[in-house]
Structures are given as C-alpha cells and as structure tokens.
Amino acid sequence: AVFLPSVSRADGVIWCRQLVEELDGIYSDLSAPMDVSVHAGIAQAAETGKADDLISAADEALRQAQMEEGSACHAADRDRPEHHDSEKWRVMIGEAIARGQMSLWMQPMISSGDDEVLFHQVFSRMKTADGWIKAGIFVPMAERFGMTPDIDRWVLERSLALLRLEPDTRLALSLGMVSVASEAFRKELLEQLSAAGSERRRMQIGISEQAVHHHRAAVGLLVRGLNRLKVPVIVDRFGVGGVPFSYLKDLRFQALRIDNSFVHDIDSHDDNRFYLESVTTIAHSRGVRVYVTGVETAREYAALQGVGIDGAMGYHLGRPFETEH
Template identity: 95%
Template sequence: MARTQNDRQISHQQGVITLRSLLLLFTGGMLLLVLVAAASVSFDRFRDYMSDQLQGHARDGATAIGLSLSNAIDGRDPVASSSLIDAVFDSGRYLSVVYVNNQGEEVAGRGTSLREVDVPGWFVALADLPLPVGEAEVVRGWSRLGKVRVVSHPGRAYEDLWVVTVRIVAGSALIGGLGLIGLFWMMTRLMRPLRAVEKQAKALGKRDFRRRVDITSTRELNQVTHAMNQMADDLGRLFEGQAKLIQHLRKVNNEDNLTGLASRGAFEQRLKVEVESEERSAPGVLFLIQLEAFAQYNQSYGRDEADRLLIRIAGALNAFVNAHSDSFAGRLTGAGFAVFLPGVSRADGVIWCRQLVEELDGIYSDLSAPMDVAVHAGIAQAAETRKADELMSAADEALRQAQMEEGSACHAADRDRHEHHDSEKWRVMIGEAIAQGQMSLWMQPMISNGDDGVLFHQVFSRMRTEDGWIKAGIFVPMAERFGMIPDIDRWVLERSLALLRLEPDTRLALSLGMVSVASETFRKELLEQLSAAGKERRRLQIGISEQAVHHHRTAVGLLVRGLNRLKVSVIVDRFGVGGVPFSYLRNLRFQALRIDNSFVHDIDSHDDNRFYLESVTTIAHSRGVRVYVTGVETAAEYAALQGVGIDGAMGYHLGRPFEAGH
C-alpha cells in the first residue's frame, strides 16, 4: 500500500520544475532584469543627451539667423530675408526655419518632414525625441522687426540613437547569453552530485547498497553525498544482519547443526507434506540409512573424527539429492539418515539406493580401517493411502532386515505392493504427452490476505493418461530428471500468454524448472517470447525455485535482470528449502517470496515455523518484497497465517485447481 502511494506521488511530481531549471530561470531572469535596466538607463541618458544637442542646435541657428537679418541684411526686405533663410536651411540640419513680423505674419521660411529618417517607424515612436524651438529677435537700430523660429531636424539624432540602442541591445544579449552559458555549465557541474545521489537513492530502493557517490562539489553537497554513502553502508549492514538472522532462524529450526542436512523434525515435517498433503501427495520412495558400529568408531577414533565422518557422509547425501530433482535428505539420529525421492518407483529406488550405499560404504570403510564396518538401508514406497509415520515404519522394518545381512546391504519393503511406473515408462509417457498434446493447463487462485480477493492464478500442467489426469507434482520431478522440463515450461508459457490475451483482467504466475533456468537457450527464448508479448507480460509472474537460485546463481542473475527490464515480476519459489543464504536478495530484484509448503503444514500447532514465518515476512516487507504461502489445506492453518502478515495464500482450503477455460 505504501509503495502504491509513493508511486502516485512520484507520478504527480513528473511535471514539477527541476532545481537546475529553477535556478537557471531565477538567475537568468535577474540577469535579464539587470541588463534591461542598464540598457534602459543608457537609452534614457543618451536620449536626453541628444535632446540637449537638438536644443542647442536650434538655439544657435536662431541666433545666427537673427543676427544676420539684423546686421548683415536688411530684415525689412522679404527677398533678401528669403534668400538668407534658404541658404541657411540648405546648409544646416533643420526641420523648419521661419521669419515672422511683429504681427505674426510669415515673411520668409522653409520646412521639411521626418520621412527621410533611416530608422524604423516604431523606434521613432518609442524614442519620441522632443522638437526644441530656438527663437531670436530681428532688430534694426532701435526698431524690432520680428522674430526667427528655428526647429532642428532630429533625423540624425534618431539615427545615432538607433545605432547606439542596437549596440547596447546586442552587447546585453551577448553578455547575457555568455552569462547563461556559464551559469548552465556551472549548475551542471554543481548538480552532478545530486544526479548521482538520485541514482543512488533509486538503487537503495531496489536493495542495491553497493552504489556510492564519489563526485565532489560544494561543501553542502559534499555533506549530502557523504550522508547518503553512510546511509547506504548502514542499510547494507542492516540488510546483512537481517539476512544472517533469517539464515540463523532457518538453521535453528530446520538444519542439523553438524551436517547441514535437515533436522529430524524438519525432515518429518516435509515428508508429511509430500505424502499426506492433498495438494502435493505423490508417489516416491523413502531411504532410511544407518552406519553400523558408529558408536565403536566414535570410541576408537574420537569425537572429532566421528564428526568428520558424518560431514563426509552428509556431503555425499547432498550430492545425491542435488542429482535428483525435488529430493531431500535429513539426519534422524547420530548415525541415522533419511532420503526421500518424490515421483520415483520402487524398482528405480532400489537401484539408486544400492549405488548410494556403495558410495557411503566406501567413505566409511576408508576412514574406519582396519575396523570392520557396514552401511545398511531400508526402502519403502509412498502411496496415496499411506501416512508419513506408516511410511517411516515400513522403511524402518526394511532397514532392520538389511541389518541382518552380512556387510553393507539395501532391503526394500512391500514387495507385494503395486509399483508405480519405472523410469523408462515415465520417459515414454511424458514424451508422448508432450508430442501428442496430452497436456492441459490448470489454474489455482492466490487469495489476498484481508479482502479474500484473487491476486493472481498459479498455472501448471497436468498430464492426461489412460488412468486419468496426473498431477504436476507427480510427473514434473521425473521430467526434471530426464531433462524434459524445458519443453513443458515452453508449453505452459505459450498457453499462459494466449490466456492473458483472451482475458485482459487475468493475472497469472508460472514456475520454471531448475533445468529450464540453467539453460541459456531456454532463457533467451523465454525473454524473446515475453518481449514480443507486449503488455500482457506485465500480468505474468515468473517463479524461480530457491534451489535454482543457489545452484545456478549466474544463470538466475541473467534471467532475473532480463525479466526486470521487461517489467515482469519474479517470485522466489519454495522459499526456505535447502538452507540457501537469504543474502541473494541483496543483488537480485525479486518482487515476492513464496514460502514452501513444509513451513505451512500444521502451522497452527507449530510455533517454531510460525515464528520463522513472522520473521521472514517482517524482513521481506522492509525490503519491499511481498510474501505468499502455498499448501493451505485447513481453516486452522489459514487463521494462523492471517495473523502472520502474509500478502497472499493458496491451497485446497482456499481454492482447488481447475482446468483453464472451464
């Protein structure tokens, strides 16, 4: 909600003037005002000067003509007076020269107009120079004959004033332009730290605390950049602390502190989800593994060597589960381990169990020589009617039978039970389903916490066989194992984009397999297809499992950055599984986390998981990341989750899967 309000505020500020523009406008306006004022004062002073010159010129001309008519020429003779005035008028710059008698009658005179002035008419009207009149008396002896009135011609004054004004304006424009250019250059240099700070602030909003501002400027801006760098460092340390806190909580709740495998409680909780949850229940096999004579080994070689042995065994188990999609392992007792492989038949399980026991026996024998040791394993197959504790009991019984044999051995229970398809049968079935279009797109709603509205629909595939629909949870692990999951993911993506085009109000989310994420070819095809999809892609969310983030960090980084550029939201799928460090959120921009089912199952009675989920939700929200959960199958689970503060939940209790278009 807060992010939405911030986005609205930012959108409202798009038209606000920038600080540099404001400073340029203010300073440029002040500079223009000063130049205009200076030009106006210069113009007025020169205009006054020209007016004075015209006044003096008219007065001198009138005096000279008056003296000439009084002394040199008889002013009573009109012809002589007219000749004198013509001579003076033609030799000087006068607008009019008039000689009148005592009765005011014109004796002689000449005049012209302002039409010959070589300046624009608007400038003449603007300058509007006064036309001063010079007068002088004409006398003869003691007799007053009349008066001479002379008006100077302002044409030359207008021309000089025009030239001066043009030069003043040109000079002011040149000075003002150079001043604005210099001001723009100076402001650009001064504002560089602010632009760098803006980019740093945006990076902080994306949880990238590595960007720093190294540009120096004024003392005040340097203080701002220093404070921003300090804040980025503090936030980075805070994020690291929060990430370490989540990692610690996850280790305490879910990991064995010596081997790093799942603890007994965490393993049994996840096993319960895999075999009992209606949403995820699928065939699979459980291995229970025991190191024989481990107590004697501990006494003979010491605790440190015993711990070293357990760590080596755990490393081999981790390598094994990493090679089998969606499988997981845990430490049950001191030298007892368990492995569950979903979607695996009993026959395939026996083969892989024997290979694993042989590898573990080699490690144990090398470290314990010359002691005589062995590794035993019991196998039990999961079924729809078998509970988790029943599966554990069956595997434990098979383990006891294996321990009765000499040397390392692997024993399988339930030989009379109906077995699921073997690996080759799965390969053929999945290949035919893809090739012959025996796939269907299914959807399940993600419900908003608070208003019970649908945030989006999770999409996945189901496979049609002679026995009916097979859930993705059953055949997808096998498809991952055979490297066929990219073909299924392409099919789901194409159907999802087609559905988005048909239903403009629909929002979807799909999850990619680990093999798809690791494939460079698939990644390029995915980004190209989403780029060509247009606006529909913004209503699609892509899920990437946390295990893929851990094992294929480079490929995931390229994919996430490509999706970010296309404005496609990215979800961390199955969050919390496998002990992956939370620090990857610092460098990768994920928009949401989807908590694994194992933390949700029976959360109403599981205080540790509830506390862990509350901590994850609080820290994720502080980073602007939403939190979703899956596997909600009871009202009690949903009620407990609503108090945690999650953003959305999905499960059979909230909405069952349905076929798209139905």
C-alpha cells in the first residue's frame, strides 16, 4: 500500500498506471518465459473519511483490476459513497443471493448491418442498504469468494423463465471464472439447458478468454456439452486472455466478443482498427461471428461498421434496463 498526500485523483491514476507499467516490465524480464500481470487499485481519501474506508475502496478497485488478464490499474467508483471490507462484501453478497435481493438487467446487441436487435446481454444487479449495485462492482468480489456460481445460477433461472414468456427474445449470459471451473455447476447448467427444450437455442453462453486460458480442460468439457445441446457459445473479452487464436480450431465457438479496451477511441486508433480487421477476417473465414462492447460514440460505431463486425453493444446503441419479469 502506498499513500500519496496532496495528490488529485487524476494525477494519482496517472502515477498508478506508470507504476504498474514499470513493475510489469521488471517482473516480466525476471519471470520469462512465464507471463506476469500486475494489478493495482487506487482510491481518493475524503476529508471526513476513515482509513478503513479508504483501504476498502482501494481493495474494491483492485478486485476490478484483477478481472483484467493483463496488467491494469482501476480507480474506485466516485459515485459510491460507501465502501466495504472483504468480510462485509462476503456477507452482503451471500444475503442478497439467499434473500433474492437481485434484479435481472438487459442490454441490446445491435446488428451492424440494419441496427436490429440481435439479442440482449443479461446480468444482475444486487440490492443492499446502500441501494442497487452494478455487477461490475460486486461480481469481482463474488469471484474472489467463489460465489459466482450462485449468481450465474440465479441469472440462468430468470433468463430461461423470460425466454418461456417471450418467444421472440434471444439472450446471452456470461459465466464467471469460478462457474466455468466448477464441475458441479457445469453439470447443473447442462441439465437445466437440456430440460429447457427449444428455449435453450435462444440462449447464448459466454465464456471469457481468461477462463479458456486458465481452465482449458473444464472449458473443453463445457463447450462440447453446449455444442451437443446446440446452445451457441461466445468467447467473451476476446483479445486480453493471452490465448493463441488457434484454439478456435479445437473448440466450436459461434462468436467472439472483443474486449472493450480495443473499442475505445477506435476512430482515432489505427492499431486497434487493424487488429479488429484482422480478427474479423480470420473469424469470418471460420464461420465465427464478431461482436464488440463498449461503443460510446457515433464515431466509434461508424469506424466499427467499416471493420465488418457483426454486432455492437454500448451506451451509444442502447442502455441497460431492468426486466419486468
């Protein structure tokens, strides 16, 4: 832990990222040929805050950074006045799951060809005494405690119920790393999808590229099981997992979802645009669709349409909304 007195949040983030980059270079040289990632979380002290609250905020930011496969520094959410230590998070998440204090949210994936909705990405939000908390904040903590299978199970059940009520709806659910690695969860997931009947073909399952990297055997079993049920599989956060493109030959994925770090400011970032063009060409040659997330501006969307992607998601195209069921 490092305390930086009289430093603004913006300057602190810049310093943190420079430190992470320098440490990444040092440890990468020392650990070769192994891969190394350095993660950091940073939080700004409040005049009336306590030291424990500051540490808790930085810890939450660190857990979000650890969701990145590569080295990264995340800053604590300034919109949340309350931050919690690890034990408090474990209790809060457990109680929310046990009491059903969760809500199902969706965000549309838009076809780049005709702006039609291809499907909706589903995710959860958690209700606490502080209000509703986004998945991007509490899911990294849930991963730390091995609780994502319970969350993914809840989202799956609600999603299948929604598909039964709305026959024209198509959904995509992204699984946590712990869920993918769990044999018990895998068997339960496949059993539920098998019992779902034709609805399961309107459900896509997302598996992060990090999960492919760390749990090759478990991912192989899961993907083959989903293939047998004709449930489409998406590789989530493609491009950051350190996995060679050749794994597409060994496992039958139906789509890739490019990590949003490649999308930000793509209208002025030639390297990222070239990367996306290359990935899209290779994927299409194998019959794999390419989606992107994090599209925030009209310029980004226009640049992406020129790359040849199949679909895009982001605040520019459609904000998340809570389901009515």
